[in-house]
Amino acid sequence: MADRQTSGAAITFQNLGKSFDKKGSSQVMALEGVNLDVPAGTITGIIGRSGAGKSTLLRMVNGLEQPTSGTVTVAGHDVGRAGAAELRRIRRDVGMIFQHFNLLSSRTVYGNVALPLEIAGVPSAEIKRRVDDLIARVGLEALSRRYPAELSGGQKQRVGIARALATQPKVLLSDEATSALDPETTQTVLKLLADINRDLGLTILLITHEMAVVRDIASHVAVIDGGRIVEAGPTYDVFADPKHPTTRSFLTGITGITLPSFIAGRLQAERPQGPSQEVIRITFAGRHATDPMLARLTSELGIAVNILAGAIEEIGAHPFGNLLVSVEAERAAEARAYLERHELLTEVLGYVG
Numbered sequence: 001m002a003d004r005q006t007s008g009a010a011i012t013f014q015n016l017g018k019s020f021d022k023k024g025s026s027q028v029m030a031l032e033g034v035n036l037d038v039p040a041g042t043i044t045g046i047i048g049r050s051g052a053g054k055s056t057l058l059r060m061v062n063g064l065e066q067p068t069s070g071t072v073t074v075a076g077h078d079v080g081r082a083g084a085a086e087l088r089r090i091r092r093d094v095g096m097i098f099q100h101f102n103l104l105s106s107r108t109v110y111g112n113v114a115l116p117l118e119i120a121g122v123p124s125a126e127i128k129r130r131v132d133d134l135i136a137r138v139g140l141e142a143l144s145r146r147y148p149a150e151l152s153g154g155q156k157q158r159v160g161i162a163r164a165l166a167t168q169p170k171v172l173l174s175d176e177a178t179s180a181l182d183p184e185t186t187q188t189v190l191k192l193l194a195d196i197n198r199d200l201g202l203t204i205l206l207i208t209h210e211m212a213v214v215r216d217i218a219s220h221v222a223v224i225d226g227g228r229i230v231e232a233g234p235t236y237d238v239f240a241d242p243k244h245p246t247t248r249s250f251l252t253g254i255t256g257i258t259l260p261s262f263i264a265g266r267l268q269a270e271r272p273q274g275p276s277q278e279v280i281r282i283t284f285a286g287r288h289a290t291d292p293m294l295a296r297l298t299s300e301l302g303i304a305v306n307i308l309a310g311a312i313e314e315i316g317a318h319p320f321g322n323l324l325v326s327v328e329a330e331r332a333a334e335a336r337a338y339l340e341r342h343e344l345l346t347e348v349l350g351y352v353g
């Protein structure tokens, strides 16, 4: 994860709004009152559910959409007010990669990466030098004569990344770039993006609906919900102390820990009659992440806790973990209140009789 000194904002959204005309009379407010600084040199993640406004926000950065109100500033340029020539300059400074790669099927790997340079009128010897360099940077030297149809998804995205870097941009926009990839390939592409961020000092603004992507590479995060930024800051701070329900719900599922099948098969949503256990997910973060809270729950309140599954990992060198536990349903509310008082997050998953 990038954790570098930053020098000001690479992108600033100021009081940004965007509405679309809908068929009939009403309007869709895709974005409203968005204020956000994307610090230069960071990898910043924008996370939100489908329809939250992520793509619209991203598309404003390179002028593919115009704001209805407010401004987007990229490296000092007001994108919404830029004339044609200034917009061309901005677009050279802002590369973009896509979920479905958007490669030209009739061009080879080399041809796809060369395209932006051909359009910019770069001399062919210079194009060859730069394209060879870029293809090496993304590890595709052996495949430069292949066509997109002959590549895996991860290889196609590497071509997309090389092409986006061709004009030596200051900012790279990533539109769900790993959403179509399997988990292993996702990791290799995220690692490549992190390397590029570190080596080139490039600012990366990525949109995603997966908190795991944010956890893995973003030093900063903004959570978008219903067209508004509901929470933003350094990733660890947001993970350690999420304020908004949307952030909390994104966080609870990210470790991928699942209940053992003997419990999952018996889990019911309503508390049954008679003695039962409440199954709870506990998210550990912040200053209490490593405290022996469950032992204290038992010794201070006399509530026994059964551990069902768990994992602790690091986010930006800080501990962050999830535990699935069960406690006697009768005393579960008391147990959850105790844990919440000590700044742990709890979520009721169900009951077993």
Ligand SMILES: Nc1ncnc2c1ncn2[C@@H]1O[C@H](COP(=O)(O)OP(=O)(O)OP(=O)(O)O)[C@@H](O)[C@H]1O
Binding pocket: 020, 021, 022, 028, 029, 030, 048, 049, 050, 051, 052, 053, 054, 055, 056, 057, 209
């Ligand atoms: N060109 C358009 N015309 C009309 N409405 C639009 C247009 N583009 C987006 N919208 C609407 O704006 C809202 C935000 O859409 P947007 O595509 O930015 O969301 P998103 O968070 O990127 O969603 P997803 O993850 O599904 O791509 C949605 O209600 C969408 O229907």
